[in-house]
Amino acid sequence: MVAELLQKYVWLIQTFIRAGGRGIDLKELSERWERRFGAPYPRRSFNNHREVIESTFGIRIECDRSTSRYFIRYPDDVSDEDATASWLINTFTVNSILSLGKERLSGRVSVDDVPSGHKHLADVMDAMLENREIRIGYRKYTGSEVSRYTLRPYAVKEHLRRWYIVAFCIERQQMRVYGMDRITEMESAKGHFRMPPGFDVDALFATSFGIYLSSGKPEEVIFRTSGKEARYISDLPLHRSQKIISREGDSVTFSIFACPDESLLMELFRLSPRIEVLSPESIRREIARRAAETSEIYSDLSAEGGTDENETEKLK
Numbered sequence: 001m002v003a004e005l006l007q008k009y010v011w012l013i014q015t016f017i018r019a020g021g022r023g024i025d026l027k028e029l030s031e032r033w034e035r036r037f038g039a040p041y042p043r044r045s046f047n048n049h050r051e052v053i054e055s056t057f058g059i060r061i062e063c064d065r066s067t068s069r070y071f072i073r074y075p076d077d078v079s080d081e082d083a084t085a086s087w088l089i090n091t092f093t094v095n096s097i098l099s100l101g102k103e104r105l106s107g108r109v110s111v112d113d114v115p116s117g118h119k120h121l122a123d124v125m126d127a128m129l130e131n132r133e134i135r136i137g138y139r140k141y142t143g144s145e146v147s148r149y150t151l152r153p154y155a156v157k158e159h160l161r162r163w164y165i166v167a168f169c170i171e172r173q174q175m176r177v178y179g180m181d182r183i184t185e186m187e188s189a190k191g192h193f194r195m196p197p198g199f200d201v202d203a204l205f206a207t208s209f210g211i212y213l214s215s216g217k218p219e220e221v222i223f224r225t226s227g228k229e230a231r232y233i234s235d236l237p238l239h240r241s242q243k244i245i246s247r248e249g250d251s252v253t254f255s256i257f258a259c260p261d262e263s264l265l266m267e268l269f270r271l272s273p274r275i276e277v278l279s280p281e282s283i284r285r286e287i288a289r290r291a292a293e294t295s296e297i298y299s300d301l302s303a304e305g306g307t308d309e310n311e312t313e314k315l316k
């Protein structure tokens with residue numbers, strides 16, 4: 001399976017990164033492999049893995065003929081060469097560490113559960129590698145009925161601890177996004193497909209916010225914040241298009257270029273009043289409307305005199 005192979009490839013990459021410029025010979029590598037995976041490691045298998053690692057991750061495992069030791073020439077640069085390779089390496093390395101933690105550090109490792117992913121991710125990636133269609137049963141959050149679709153899985157995307165399939169739906173004849181945690185069943189289909197030339201999932205979501213495909217016209221959204229919040233938003237941008245327009249004292253003004261869909265409006269409202277939307281006026285008015293509705297819900301607290309300072313301090 002894809003997940004098992006990826007785990008082995010990443011283990012090899014990490015082993016050579018740790019070995020540094022000195023490298024490691026095949027005898028020692030085989031011993032480590034057998035301790036890790038419980039099976040011998042023939043030279044032929046290693047050479048096959050080297051080829052796959054170079055073609056998939058863009059990482060070349062070289063051999064010093066004078067010492068018969070294998071090495072990665074620039075191990076410190078591996079994580080910077082390719083974002084996808086870096087993501088795979090980091091993901092599987094963290095998973096391996098966490099698995100070890102559960103075994104040997106019980107009660108000392110805490111991780112939020114990802115409600116999807118592990119059950120279907122490997123099967124979806126199998127289908128992607130073979131450009132093979134899949135059939136799914138899918139239950140939306142808005143109802144209990146299960147719909148069935150035939151998909152051409154073009155890509156997978158992670159967002160807010162959930163995995164999604166970005167696919168062309170045969171029944172709907174359009175691109176759609178399906179949350180893996182809403183899939184009730186999945187099976188392989190007989191049909192195969194060709195990827196659209198130049199397809200890039202990041203480009204597809206370039207003006208989207210979150211996981212929703214853009215359906216409207218993107219706009220420049222300008223907002224202002226200050227202090228700690230400005231530093232936080234600089235470190236964790238609201239959108240990939242985010243840039244700083246100006247600084248004035250402790251105040252920082254940012255802009256993003258995205259479609260103002262419901263997902264973006266919810267995020268801007270969530271960040272209020274720590275940020276202030278300056279434009280466009282339509283979004284500014286919508287945030288104000290939602291703030292007024294929220295205030296109305298809690299109007300009884302205002303009538304009672306509000307929350308005292310001690311209680312406010314506890315909520316921070």
